[in-house]
Amino acid sequence: MLEGYEGFLPRNVYDVEKVPEIKKLDRDTQTSLLPDLLVFTQDMNWPVAPGILEILLTFPEEIVPHVQDVLSSNDDNWKWFLLHFLVINLPVESKVQFKDYLSKVAENPTKMELAEELDEIAKGILATLSL
Structure with a gap:
């Protein structure tokens, strides 16, 4: 996790209130959060997952290496x-x-x-x- 970015991330899988806040962040900050946001897609049944997925889909190129890391796990x-x-x-x-x-x-x-x-x-x- 990037130093100083913890406050932008959901605190847990139920923290859906964070999603609109993340969407308001500038694109560079959102890009920095991608690896940490991806963690919230480990189970799409988690309440926060659909909102995080929506954000991730707005970064189709930037998300590729992070997804490849998971696919190699x-x-x-x-x-x-x-x-x-x-x-x-x-x-x-x-x-x-x-x-x-x-x-x-x-x-x-x-x-x-x-x-x-x-x-x-x-x-x-x-x-x-x-x-």
Whole structure:
């Protein structure tokens, strides 16, 4: 977490009052918060998650490396939420940056990726790239 930015972030997964405040911040400050905001998408059932997702989708290029970090982790449940709610809704120019990951999961999923049905959503996203 960036020093001095803690006050801008939701205090917990129920802190939906922070979302409108974050939306009012200047774009540079919002960009600095992206990695920390992404954490609130670990479960889209959390009350704060839909509002945070809305903010993240306004940064289609800037969010890519942070999402790639999660996709290279072992948190298959978080990957499911990111693919189903964030990546699929990004513009093609951003989605295409996940092509290698999506192709790997679609063609050769691990047991856990199969259990989370990541191969199916990966195939669906790949189809939207119309390559």
